[in-house]
Amino acid sequence: LAKTTQPISMDSYEGQEVNITCSHNNIATNDYITWYQQFPSQGPRFIIQGYKTKVTNEVASLFIPADRKSSTLSLPRVSLSDTAVYYCLVGEQYGGATNKLIFGTGTLLAVQP
Amino acid sequence: DGGITQSPKYLFRKEGQNVTLSCEQNLNHDAMYWYRQDPGQGLRLIYYSQIVNDFQKGDIAEGYSVSREKKESFPLTVTSAQKNPTAFYLCASSIGAASGYNEQFFGPGTRLTVL
Numbered sequence A: 001l002a003k004t005t006q007p008i009s010m011d012s013y014e015g016q017e018v019n020i021t022c023s024h025n026n027i028a029t030n031d032y033i034t035w036y037q038q039f040p041s042q043g044p045r046f047i048i049q050g051y052k053t054k055v056t057n058e059v060a061s062l063f064i065p066a067d068r069k070s071s072t073l074s075l076p077r078v079s080l081s082d083t084a085v086y087y088c089l090v091g092e093q094y095g096g097a098t099n100k101l102i103f104g105t106g107t108l109l110a111v112q113p
Numbered sequence B: 001d002g003g004i005t006q007s008p009k010y011l012f013r014k015e016g017q018n019v020t021l022s023c024e025q026n027l028n029h030d031a032m033y034w035y036r037q038d039p040g041q042g043l044r045l046i047y048y049s050q051i052v053n054d055f056q057k058g059d060i061a062e063g064y065s066v067s068r069e070k071k072e073s074f075p076l077t078v079t080s081a082q083k084n085p086t087a088f089y090l091c092a093s094s095i096g097a098a099s100g101y102n103e104q105f106f107g108p109g110t111r112l113t114v115l
Helices: none
Strands: A009-013 A018-023 A033-038 A045-050 A053-056 A061-064 A070-075 A084-090 A107-112 B004-007 B010-013 B019-025 B031-037 B043-051 B054-057 B064-066 B076-078 B087-094 B110-114
Touching (some): A009 A018, A018 A107, B019 B031
Parallel strands (some): A009 A107
């Protein structure tokens, strides 16, 4: 069972780049690394997913080293609206047809003006 | 609009009563999931279903029951056997393909308070 470890909280200021690192030492060969964002009293929302190297989309970048034992979510120029909990997950295949995601406690990112 | 809906948003029940939480999706997804979230905690998987008329226990299934009679619907019943039912309940769905990772889409959640 691949478990993830990430900081409980981080603080930042508007306009800064934020990097949240997650460790997943027991990641399996077929596992993907995925990040979700959750605002209070809402369901989590998919941000980005990767397998190795670097992935970039319109909201974030994901850096994954060659050994895949860790990953870093990078949020460029954060704003107040980026204040949320960010979850790092390692996707598990269960029965070949369903993703059984393991959510940790996440990282609470607080962006200040 | 395609999406996943949960109702009601807030639910209050007396201790000892069973209560059913609704989850509906029109994304044509095969897989559906129920999670529970307690304050300051991550999500914990209660039940999941890969296909109609089939479902599996997650990590904390005791005191809960589900059904999957239709592809679009995956209701969760919180029974009186659940010792600490007050929580935020989240439903999700995913395509459920045979291989690869599938993004899970979450509903807005139902906050259940047992008095």
